[in-house]
Amino acid sequence: MPISRAPLTTTHPHGYVLVRADRKLGLLRISKNAxxxxxxxxxxxxxxxxxxxxxxxxxxxxxxYGRFLSSIPETMLRVTHFQIEDPSRKDRVTAPEDVYRELCAIAKLPIEQFAQAFFELVRYSFFDAHHEPQVSFLADRRGTLRLDPYLYRTSAFDQALDQIEARFGVKAVPVAQQSNKGGAKPLAGRSKPIDMARKLSGTGVYKRVEHGGPLMVRHGGGTDGPTTIREINVWCNQFTAELKRAALPASLRAGIEELYADDVALWQRIEAVGGDVPASTIWDAANAPAKGAAA
Known part of the structure; x- marks a missing residue:
């Protein structure tokens, strides 16, 4: 597949699969892919x-392309400071100091300009697994598959679950109420009693953290500082809505597809065959997706 890839990010447990208790199936989690x-x-x-x-x-x-745009608010949500661990927030992504400073510096730009500047920063360095190339989760640095999972499409998620059930003899868990329906970050507990308990105890979304990060710079008054998870989630929802409304230029899409050329080739191939195939059957063919599509 790729001739080589960038070093892996440190914001994901690369080299691991998440496995069922009965050991009938493992899931290779790729960030921002359901x-x-x-x-x-x-x-x-x-x-x-x-x-x-x-x-x-x-x-x-x-x-x-859709994955990259979805990664922007997710990264903004989690990159709230740099380098050192923040014990007040365990889901935070630690970014290099220069990356963090630049995110804060561009935070107030109009959304179209911000998206372009964010892309340029990612082109400088994949600093978060949410925008790390999908092929990096699968391959070593020379482009050889480290694992050979069956591949499915997030765009056909329900069909994929049916295919997985049929192929591997497992039963999917029924749909539960979504806590972040439509991608929105939660602003309260899952029920009124849970919400009240968390509010009184300062836990969950009411937990106070040391840094609001670039979202706080953009939406919360212009400077980084202490805030709550709830406030960060409010700002993230505002930012996400703004990004969805933006008229992004075609040149940005072209740049993203060039940067993620290996992902594009693999995606075109899985689209052509419809999923439910081992990665190894389309890995090399993804270097020539047009020919593969006609196969």
């Missing part, structure tokens, strides 16, 4: 290293 929903629906719970799991595995692929 990774949380697929984990829940396939009932995968335990992280096991690639070379320690000998069962079958699956992975979901996504259109690279």
């Amino acid at each position: 990774s949380t929903e697929s984990k829940v629906r396939l009932d995968c719970r335990d992280w096991i290293a690639f070379d320690q799991f000998d069962g079958p595995s699956v992975a979901f692929l996504r259109d690279p």
